Amino acid sequence: MKKITKKIFIVSLILCSLSAFLYLIIQFNYAYDEFLHWKSKEEFLENKLNKLQTEANNHKEFLNRLRSDPSFQDAVARKELGYGKKDELLYRFPVEKKLSSD
Numbered sequence: 001m002k003k004i005t006k007k008i009f010i011v012s013l014i015l016c017s018l019s020a021f022l023y024l025i026i027q028f029n030y031a032y033d034e035f036l037h038w039k040s041k042e043e044f045l046e047n048k049l050n051k052l053q054t055e056a057n058n059h060k061e062f063l064n065r066l067r068s069d070p071s072f073q074d075a076v077a078r079k080e081l082g083y084g085k086k087d088e089l090l091y092r093f094p095v096e097k098k099l100s101s102d
Contacts, residue, residue: 065072077083084090 066076082090082092
């Protein structure tokens with residue numbers, strides 16, 4: 001009788017150990033999937049940050065040039081604001097709207 005209870009105890013201990021090991025493997029898989037998700041999100045955000053930093057640097061260069069270069073100021077005023085030189089005639093044509101074809 002004592003031998004049977006010892007075998008049952010050993011078998012139940014092995015089953016509990018296997019169950020615990022299986023549970024740990026499943027939890028590790030979930031944790032690893034979440035890690036990969038956050039890693040890809042981090043890469044996406046780093047790329048976005050780099051693009052924004054590049055854009056900010058381009059804007060800084062534009063502003064510095066606009067502040068310091070009179071010929072660039074003139075070119076920007078003519079292009080963006082429609083300014084002209086003294087005694088110069090400017091012609092402005094209306095922008096035609098394209099009709100969408102149905």
